[in-house]
Amino acid sequence: MADAGRHPNITLHTLSEVTGVSGYVGNFTINIVKRARHVDETSCTSCGECAKVCPVVFPDEFNMGLSSRRAIYIPFPQAVPSAYAINMNECMGRGCSKCLDVCDKKCIDFHMSDQEIQVKAGSIVVATGLEPYDPTQMDEYGYTRFENVVTSLEFERLVNAGGPTQGTLIRPKDRKHPSSVGFIQCVGSRSKRKGGTYCSNICCMNTIKSTLVLKEHDPDMEIKVFYIDIRAFGKGFEDLYNRSRQLGVKYVRGLPGMVEELENGDMRVAVENTVSGKVEFHDMDLLVLSIGVKPASGTQKLQEMLGLQLTSDGFYLEAHPKLQPVDAATRGIFYAGCAEGPKDIKESVTQGSAAAARAIRLMHKGLITTEPITSMIMEQHCKSCGKCVEVCPYGAITMDAKKKSPAKVNSAACAGCGTCAAECAFGAIVMNHFTDNQILSQVDVMLTENASEKVLTFACNWCSYAGADYAGVSRLQYPSNVRLIRTMCSGRVDEKFIWHAFEKGAPVVLVSGCHIGDCHYINANHWTEKRIDKVRKKMEKKGIRPERLQLSWISAAEGVRFARVMTDMEKLRKGVTAEEIMATQKLLQKDQKETVPS
Amino acid sequence: MMMNTFVTENHENVARIGVYVCRCGLNIAQTVDCQRVARHAGEIADVIVSREITYACSEPGQMTIKDDIKEHGLDRIVVASCSPRLHEPTFRQMMLQAGLNPYLMEMANLREQCSWVHMNAKPEATAKALDLVHMSVARVRLLTPLFEEILPLTKRTLVIGGGVAGIQAALDLADNGYEVVLVEKTPSIGGTMAQLDKTFPTMDCSI
Numbered sequence: 001m002a003d004a005g006r007h008p009n010i011t012l013h014t015l016s017e018v019t020g021v022s023g024y025v026g027n028f029t030i031n032i033v034k035r036a037r038h039v040d041e042t043s044c045t046s047c048g049e050c051a052k053v054c055p056v057v058f059p060d061e062f063n064m065g066l067s068s069r070r071a072i073y074i075p076f077p078q079a080v081p082s083a084y085a086i087n088m089n090e091c092m093g094r095g096c097s098k099c100l101d102v103c104d105k106k107c108i109d110f111h112m113s114d115q116e117i118q119v120k121a122g123s124i125v126v127a128t129g130l131e132p133y134d135p136t137q138m139d140e141y142g143y144t145r146f147e148n149v150v151t152s153l154e155f156e157r158l159v160n161a162g163g164p165t166q167g168t169l170i171r172p173k174d175r176k177h178p179s180s181v182g183f184i185q186c187v188g189s190r191s192k193r194k195g196g197t198y199c200s201n202i203c204c205m206n207t208i209k210s211t212l213v214l215k216e217h218d219p220d221m222e223i224k225v226f227y228i229d230i231r232a233f234g235k236g237f238e239d240l241y242n243r244s245r246q247l248g249v250k251y252v253r254g255l256p257g258m259v260e261e262l263e264n265g266d267m268r269v270a271v272e273n274t275v276s277g278k279v280e281f282h283d284m285d286l287l288v289l290s291i292g293v294k295p296a297s298g299t300q301k302l303q304e305m306l307g308l309q310l311t312s313d314g315f316y317l318e319a320h321p322k323l324q325p326v327d328a329a330t331r332g333i334f335y336a337g338c339a340e341g342p343k344d345i346k347e348s349v350t351q352g353s354a355a356a357a358r359a360i361r362l363m364h365k366g367l368i369t370t371e372p373i374t375s376m377i378m379e380q381h382c383k384s385c386g387k388c389v390e391v392c393p394y395g396a397i398t399m400d401a402k403k404k405s406p407a408k409v410n411s412a413a414c415a416g417c418g419t420c421a422a423e424c425a426f427g428a429i430v431m432n433h434f435t436d437n438q439i440l441s442q443v444d445v446m447l448t449e450n451a452s453e454k455v456l457t458f459a460c461n462w463c464s465y466a467g468a469d470y471a472g473v474s475r476l477q478y479p480s481n482v483r484l485i486r487t488m489c490s491g492r493v494d495e496k497f498i499w500h501a502f503e504k505g506a507p508v509v510l511v512s513g514c515h516i517g518d519c520h521y522i523n524a525n526h527w528t529e530k531r532i533d534k535v536r537k538k539m540e541k542k543g544i545r546p547e548r549l550q551l552s553w554i555s556a557a558e559g560v561r562f563a564r565v566m567t568d569m570e571k572l573r574k575g576v577t578a579e580e581i582m583a584t585q586k587l588l589q590k591d592q593k594e595t596v597p598s
Numbered sequence: 599m600m601m602n603t604f605v606t607e608n609h610e611n612v613a614r615i616g617v618y619v620c621r622c623g624l625n626i627a628q629t630v631d632c633q634r635v636a637r638h639a640g641e642i643a644d645v646i647v648s649r650e651i652t653y654a655c656s657e658p659g660q661m662t663i664k665d666d667i668k669e670h671g672l673d674r675i676v677v678a679s680c681s682p683r684l685h686e687p688t689f690r691q692m693m694l695q696a697g698l699n700p701y702l703m704e705m706a707n708l709r710e711q712c713s714w715v716h717m718n719a720k721p722e723a724t725a726k727a728l729d730l731v732h733m734s735v736a737r738v739r740l741l742t743p744l745f746e747e748i749l750p751l752t753k754r755t756l757v758i759g760g761g762v763a764g765i766q767a768a769l770d771l772a773d774n775g776y777e778v779v780l781v782e783k784t785p786s787i788g789g790t791m792a793q794l795d796k797t798f799p800t801m802d803c804s805i
Binding site: 014017037062081123124161167198208237344348351359360369437444468471477485 | 656682683684701707709710711712714715716717718719722723725726729730732733735736737739740741742744745746747748749750751752753754755756757758759760761762763764765766767768769770771772773774775776777778779780781782783784785786787788789790791792793794795796797798799802804
């Protein structure tokens with residue numbers, strides 16, 4: 001920690017949050033808001049005189065509310081930067097000013113304001129960590145109802161030498177030193193009812209560690225662990241588990257169904273011991289809930305800002321679970337630690353190093369090759385209507401409206417979604433590698449034979465196509481008449497592709513992309529949604545059943561959803577008769593002749 | 599590596615396409631009749647060479663394709679194997695090594711989107727594979743060479759989050775001479791780890 005604080009190459013911004021990211025791999029521009037600390041962190045020596053005189057008392061977050069701090073405070077003695085901070089929502093301000101008077105260094109400034117910082121970076125490491133599970137909703141364990149039921153994180157503070165009790169374990173209700181402690185495992189993990197369905201990975205070993213710490217303090221302490229399975233899979237873990245059992249810690253297989261408080265403040269645990277098959281009651285002085293790991297609260301906001309994907313559990317989704325475990329699907333962005341999934345310190349450190357190595361691999365040449373999958377304006381066809389400028393999520397297209405000059409694409413800023421090409425009414429934009437002709441040729445071939453039996457699906461590269469891959473990796477079986485055409489973004493799916501497909505005899509067409517808010521191209525899929533809506537209205541007018549065109553959002557993690565949508569599409573296809581297909585074809589062919597005189 | 603090859607001698611065509619149907623060991627071959635797919639692909643216009651191949655991504659697999667490119671003067675390649683999300687970079691690299699533009703290569707996804715999801719419908723999976731390969735041939739015929747641009751890059755990394763993972767990433771980058779901007783929401787770095795007493799497996803202090 002201290003190394004990171006004083007490293008000449010590291011600029012540390014605490015009390016800071018990323019508020020916006022623009023640009024692309026190699027050259028991101030990041031906006032950061034640095035909230036005012038109200039204490040000059042370079043001159044503060046953390047002498048602590050200010051906190052001594054501060055009259056405002058609040059629960060101490062670092063100690064999980066088990067102790068108090070002042071409105072001017074340092075989160076913990078070893079904090080980096082080693083400087084106090086004022087929470088201005090709590091401070092009484094000028095009217096009090098006691099801290100100002102005692103600060104010799106004069107580093108306190110009530111008028112310090114939030115700063116907006118802009119940073120340029122070639123790569124980004126997302127290490128936003130975790131949020132501990134709040135067990136209040138698990139009423140059967142009585143957390144918050146009973147003072148002597150604490151979370152594992154509160155327990156950590158109670159046994160920590162730097163904690164509110166200087167490491168002497170007491171139970172909150174009567175400050176008695178407990179002679180028996182129970183641990184309940186999987187609180188908020190591996191449950192379909194409450195919390196997450198996944199294993200939180202660290203709680204088994206954390207409890208085993210805690211039992212060893214307790215036995216070290218007090219070898220006679222009675223300790224019981226209520227568990228489903230003990231997952232001691234890491235290097236050296238089984239040894240610790242064995243040591244804990246040898247020291248007399250009792251492991252009871254079964255999660256308690258109910259906890260009640262006895263008159264003397266002890267906790268009575270009712271549990272079905274699944275080894276003996278009997279319901280047992282255990283009285284413990286203190287009960288510790290081994291809480292699971294949840295994604296950090298800001299995960300979704302950052303995900304939207306950076307155009308990343310999440311797993312169904314809400315953690316960040318990696319580009320490949322085995323071969324690119326720290327890469328995001330977006331080039332230049334890497335994950336480290338619990339942001340990607342629950343993990344212990346060793347794994348977090350490993351991933352931190354891996355993310356650094358991946359970032360260095362990208363940056364070491366000082367040059368970046370850009371993907372040439374960008375759009376191009378055919379100036380002779382451009383009518384300077386400005387539609388492309390409006391739809392481009394990256395502001396990569398410019399046009400001088402006054403001069404009516406043709407639009408121009410900044411290829412470095414263009415990310416290649418193809419929305420401009422799909423929206424251009426004059427066919428003046430070529431989307432490289434996904435041109436109209438290239439895509440239409442796929443449609444033509446697909447529908448040459450047995451068109452009426454096929455489910456034509458346009459899938460965006462980042463979400464739905466990846467979701468289809470995920471269905472494959474999971475071996476989920478779905479109807480075999482599904483045929484995918486990949487585009488980089490669903491925003492590329494031009495209206496004319498859809499009409500062309502129906503004209504060629506497609507019974508149904510599915511356009512699929514990332515969920516709204518998850519689009520890899522910021523918000524390009526908003527245009528997909530609008531466009532599909534428009535086409536469906538036109539279909540209705542023409543007397544074509546609009547249900548034959550479907551829009552579905554499928555994320556990269558939703559293999560199950562992909563398979564289900566495909567099954568639904570197949571049902572829909574079966575309801576489309578040969579006559580209906582033929583009538584549509586004739587109608588569209590007639591329209592074609594009328595609009596395009598040969 | 600070479601299993602079944604279908605060579606058409608036709609020098610008149612504009613595009614000279616090679617099609618490689620990967621068996622992926624048995625991952626594809628146990629569901630899809632790869633030989634049939636390769637034979638069918640060999641009959642499509644402009645396809646000069648069509649082969650069934652055990653592992654297209656392997657060194658010998660790539661060598662087979664590169665040798666064909668040289669020997670038959672191929673200018674476009676269809677690899678019918680796994681998802682392009684997995685091996686598109688591999689085969690683009692192969693194209694470069696063979697002296698072709700990497701964007702003149704197209705993949706047909708016969709594994710994640712065919713053999714693995716239609717395991718109980720083998721004839722239908724083969725029919726789908728035929729379609730997918732045919733679609734890829736149609737597409738590859740119309741692809742145009744594209745050229746990457748080389749731009750300067752900012753040798754700096756933004757690390758979001760000052761917990762143990764973020765700190766480690768920041769230190770490794772910084773020690774390698776890269777500038778790091780470390781952004782932390784709270785008043786101090788350290789994250790959840792800083793709150794822990796002893797940590798497993800070493801049972802020592804966390805800070």
